[in-house]
Amino acid sequence: MAIRGPLAAYASDAARSRGRLYPEAPSPTRSEFQRDRDRIIHCTAFRRLAHKTQVFVPLDGDHFRTRLTHTIEVGQIARALARALRVDEDLAEAVALAHDLGHTPFGHAGEGALEACMAPYGGFDHNAQALRVVTLLERRYARYDGLDLTWETLEGIAKHNGPLVSSDAPDQRHPLPHPEEPMHGRTLPRYIEELDAAFPLGLDTFASVEAQAAAQADDIAYIGHDIDDGLRAELFSLDDIARTPFIAGVLAHIREKHSGLERGRVIHELVRRVITAFVEDSIGESLRRIARVAPASADDVRGAGETLVGLSPPMAEAQREIKSFLFANMYRHEKVLGVWERARDAISRLFPAFFEKPELMPAEWAAQAAALQGAERAVVVADYIAGMTDRYALNEVKRVFGG
Secondary structure, three states, rough: OOOOOOOHHHHOOHOOOEEEEOOOOOOOOHHHHHHHHHHHHHHHHHHHHHHHHHOOOOOOOOOOOHHHHHHHHHHHHHHHHHHHHHOOHHHHHHHHHHHOOOOOOOOHHHHHHHHHHHHOOOOOOHHHHHHHHHHHHHHOOOOOOOOEOOOOHHHHHHHHOOOOOOOOOOOHEEOOEEEEEEEOOOOOHHHHHHHHOOOOOOOOOOOHHHHHHHHHHHHHHHHOOOOOOOHOOOOOOOHHHHOOHHHHHHHHHHHHHHOOOOOOOHHHHHHHHHHHHHHHHOOOOOOHHHHHHHHOOOHHHOOOOOOOOOHHHHHHHHHHHHHHHHHHHHHOHHHHHHHHHHHHHHHHHHHHHHHOOHOOOOOHHHHHHOOHHHHHHHHHHHHHOOOOHHHHHHHHHHHEEEE
16 A cells, blocks of 8 residues: 655655745645646756667667656656655656756767766766756746756755765865765866855755655666666576576566566566565665654755665665676677767767857857857857757767768
8 A cells, every 4th residue: 555644744845945046926726846847847858858868779669768768767766755755746756857857868878978078178967967957058938047946856956866065164065976976086067066156055965855765766767677678678688687686586486476477578577576676675764764863854854964765785785786787788788889889979079060160050059159268168069969869969960070
């Protein structure tokens, strides 16, 4: 039975939001977080996710995940976690739906290429780019640029993976590494610093339970769908992935209950059971952490000094094993690497071409870039490229380089 009931004391309260950069009258029919969710769904960047690669699988077919289908799956899991933890489902979903808006075309390959191009100009960070999208690059409203989302949603986009800076000394703040992606000397993205100066997001604290639920949902969703896509693309077999003990146990249970089941149904059973196991474990572990910390408000969550939404140690280890398997057998598969290399080449050629000759870009982008120099021009070029879909980027290569 689903866990229901009134929101917990530590939930974010839409009626007491810290507001928006541009204040607006309340909606008579929707909460502030519902409005955020709806604005994200209707924005241009969200629609473009339908034509952006999740993991660049080099096969024809319409059944592999895109950034959009991944995002929808993350939103569904985030809502399930938020409901069980008795926090605001709409805020959790809003953060989940916005978390990939800053991703480039061609998935991880495209991001790596754009990061390399932007290295001399302050770097590129997809999280900071998502904030640029929702606060600057979407131009839909008469009074302002961006979507004018609430403080809580912006905080969640910025900090769903944890604090961005250390709080040990206000004048000596330094960027913190993502748990799985050490920064290796990188500085805090400039745009996050600029946004924080205009609308302080408390970069040295944790985000809300809702944002933490979105982050956990992201991890759970991509493990499930990468297993599914990798098996269907025949990058690895069921016997291969059964080398991870957790998956071996799930497969053994499926075969015990449903002997002789055809491969396609086995894959579906495997994926849904994996997702269910991680979701249920995360609910139980998160409730245990919350009970131990006993936050009495959303601000208590921010100041807890630890992540409250997560997995139990055994399931965290299972997650690491699956990620390790996928890295070796899917992301580093020779078929995938070959296409990723061509994707990296596309962006690596487009960036310097647009930087040197802004007039190669559409008029509105060309006018912005031509008036700027150095890093400021580079940011405009990066904004243009990051917003491309895979198909549009390939067409731009053909247009600019003739084939």
